[in-house]
Amino acid sequence: MFYTIITILLIFISFIIFLPKFKSATEQYSLGINFILTLIATLVGVLLAISITNYESDRKEKQDVIKLLNSAITAVETCQGYSEELIEYFINLPDSDNLKQEFYVKNPLPYPTYLDTLLMQSIVSKNLSGAALSELNELLINLKRSRQNNSSLYLIALSQAIKVLSLEIAFQNHEITEHQLNAQLDNIGTIADSMTPIKNK
Known part of the structure; x- marks a missing residue:
């Protein structure tokens, strides 16, 4: 459950970056933002994998x-x-x-x-x-x-x-x-x- 909440939170943060309100900041710091998005994507993948493993373990x-x-x-x-x-x-x-x-x-x-x-x-x-x-x-x-x-x-x-x-x-x-x-x-x-x-x- 904890990993699921963190995953949702990271995805939510990623969506916030693409809001029109932050368009100028996104363009100005595109390199840093791309790095952050890549990091978030990696974390989301890891957390999802852990969540699925925990779910399967609990089910078994x-x-x-x-x-x-x-x-x-x-x-x-x-x-x-x-x-x-x-x-x-x-x-x-x-x-x-x-x-x-x-x-x-x-x-x-x-x-x-x-x-x-x-x-x-x-x-x-x-x-x-x-x-x-x-x-x-x-x-x-x-x-x-x-x-x-x-x-x-x-x-x-x-x-x-x-x-x-x-x-x-x-x-x-x-x-x-x-x-x-x-x-x-x-x-x-x-x-x-x-x-x-x-x-x-």
Whole structure:
């Protein structure tokens, strides 16, 4: 943005030189003015090149972030599917079965460690919206907490994580505005805040 403003300013200065008001000065100092115009043209070319390079770099970074977010969704969905199978198996166990007492100790619900890795990457923390970053950090706490205490809440937290990641992808793709993103994240956050760990069931 800075380079674009400077470029526009230099072009504007160049146009001012050719105004009829400055015609006599232009003719009198033609050699110096030609030098200045050449210098301005060179600077404009350099600044435009830098602006285009920065734009392409930002666009590629955003595409990389979207890829990482999609990978995170896949990781969370995998954990969600496996967790649902474990919970269903646990529910179908007879109460008299000794395996049921320490089922989740011996068969812990899978945790999406990819989410921790995702948020530690500078490219993600730099490009992610502040609201989504905050929401994901809160959900990570809920995931770690509910995984040990309440399997049903753990599934809810996984679903919420998928929703947050999906909303952030939509925002990165300019499908929703920042206001719409924040409004929907606030709704998810209200549910997440109400989560309290209780005994696994």
